[in-house]
Amino acid sequence: MRFAPLAILTACSLLPTAFAGTYSISDTYIGSSFLSGFVHEAIADPTHGRVNYVDQATAVAQNLTYAHGNTFIIRADHTTTLSASGPGRNSVRIRSQKTYTTHVAVFDIVHMPQGCSTWPAAWETDGSNWPNGGEVDIVSVNDQSPNLMSLHTSANCNMPASRTMTGTATVNNCDVNTDGNSGCGVQAPTTNSYGPSFNSNGGGFYAMERTNSFIKVWFWPRNAGNVPSDLKSGAASVNTANWGTPTANFPNTSCDIASHFDANNIIINLTLCGDWAGQASVFNGAGCAGSCVDFVNNNPSSFTNAYWQFNAVRVYQ
Ligand SMILES: *[C@@H]1O[C@H](CO)[C@@H](O)[C@H](O)[C@H]1NC(C)=O
Ligand SMILES: *[C@@H]1O[C@H](CO)[C@@H](O)[C@H](O)[C@H]1NC(C)=O
Numbered sequence: 001m002r003f004a005p006l007a008i009l010t011a012c013s014l015l016p017t018a019f020a021g022t023y024s025i026s027d028t029y030i031g032s033s034f035l036s037g038f039v040h041e042a043i044a045d046p047t048h049g050r051v052n053y054v055d056q057a058t059a060v061a062q063n064l065t066y067a068h069g070n071t072f073i074i075r076a077d078h079t080t081t082l083s084a085s086g087p088g089r090n091s092v093r094i095r096s097q098k099t100y101t102t103h104v105a106v107f108d109i110v111h112m113p114q115g116c117s118t119w120p121a122a123w124e125t126d127g128s129n130w131p132n133g134g135e136v137d138i139v140s141v142n143d144q145s146p147n148l149m150s151l152h153t154s155a156n157c158n159m160p161a162s163r164t165m166t167g168t169a170t171v172n173n174c175d176v177n178t179d180g181n182s183g184c185g186v187q188a189p190t191t192n193s194y195g196p197s198f199n200s201n202g203g204g205f206y207a208m209e210r211t212n213s214f215i216k217v218w219f220w221p222r223n224a225g226n227v228p229s230d231l232k233s234g235a236a237s238v239n240t241a242n243w244g245t246p247t248a249n250f251p252n253t254s255c256d257i258a259s260h261f262d263a264n265n266i267i268i269n270l271t272l273c274g275d276w277a278g279q280a281s282v283f284n285g286a287g288c289a290g291s292c293v294d295f296v297n298n299n300p301s302s303f304t305n306a307y308w309q310f311n312a313v314r315v316y317q
């Protein structure tokens with residue numbers, strides 16, 4: 001009995017270490033719960049794409065948004081030929097109702113938009129306080145390049161040249177006012193992280209962990225042998241300490257994460273052309289002929305595979 005207080009003290013002092021990577025489920029988005037948990041944003045595309053983002057009623061009526069059972073799909077229109085002087089191709093951008101600070105977000109993705117001109121993204125930001133509230137790009141790709149994970153911040157956020165991760169750093173300064181707002185990016189090492197090979201593989205899992213000491217992103221193809229069992233099963237709690245080396249690692253050694261990131265929404269978008277994917281070097285470089293905008297206007301059937309399909313998005317806190 002007389003040793004009990006000491007035993008309790010010891011147990012308590014071990015807690016922070018033992019539970020360092022443990023999180024409990026806070027939100028599960030599956031099928032129709034995407035319709036209540038996310039807002040369709042019918043806004044002008046901030047990246048000047050050849051798209052016309054529609055509201056939820058329009059998206060559901062046109063079957064651009066489809067929620068049934070465990071399936072949730074958002075897509076660009078693939079039937080309409082556009083007038084060059086009219087609005088862009090109908091598409092969908094959704095933003096979570098809730099915002100999150102420190103958390104883990106797991107994206108169980110079956111299919112991501114592919115094809116000439118497509119520029120899909122799954123990311124987090126505070127749209128009313130950009131860039132001071134930060135931006136984390138978890139998936140941001142077109143057909144041409146492997147997935148790029150990146151942070152976009154206000155000044156004084158830099159990443160160390162040497163970090164423990166499987167991806168390859170492109171730029172180490174996260175400040176949006178440097179390097180043409182490229183952000184501090186990390187390229188995934190494998191081509192099955194994006195586009196056609198991601199899709200033909202049945203997709204996979206992206207996960208992002210945000211703490212005040214680091215932001216990490218992991219990717220596992222669906223058929224990989226090392227997909228963590230808690231993540232794969234959608235367990236009620238996950239322990240990121242068992243998830244292995246991240247694909248991208250953004251530590252706080254020269255970036256105070258707590259002050260560069262505020263409460264962020266999850267955003268999933270699909271634009272066409274625009275500031276990045278619409279550049280001739282990017283569009284033609286991806287093996288697509290002519291001009292990006294003409295292509296979008298005149299080739300509806302090329303957008304058959306321009307869709308996101310999710311099994312689930314889960315948030316743990
Ligand atoms: C889509 O996501 C990217 C993140 O990679 C973001 O920079 C861009 O502003 C978004 N575009 C649209 C059209 O929402
Ligand atoms: C709507 O889209 C879903 C998913 O792509 C598809 O299975 C379904 O047949 C479509 N419904 C109609 C009426 O076209």
Ligand SMILES: *[C@@H]1O[C@H](CO)[C@@H](O)[C@H](O)[C@H]1NC(C)=O
Pocket residue numbers: 212213214252253254255256
């Ligand atoms: C990194 O984050 C930890 C935990 O919040 C904090 O104790 C530490 O001071 C931070 N390091 C730097 C260099 O900001």
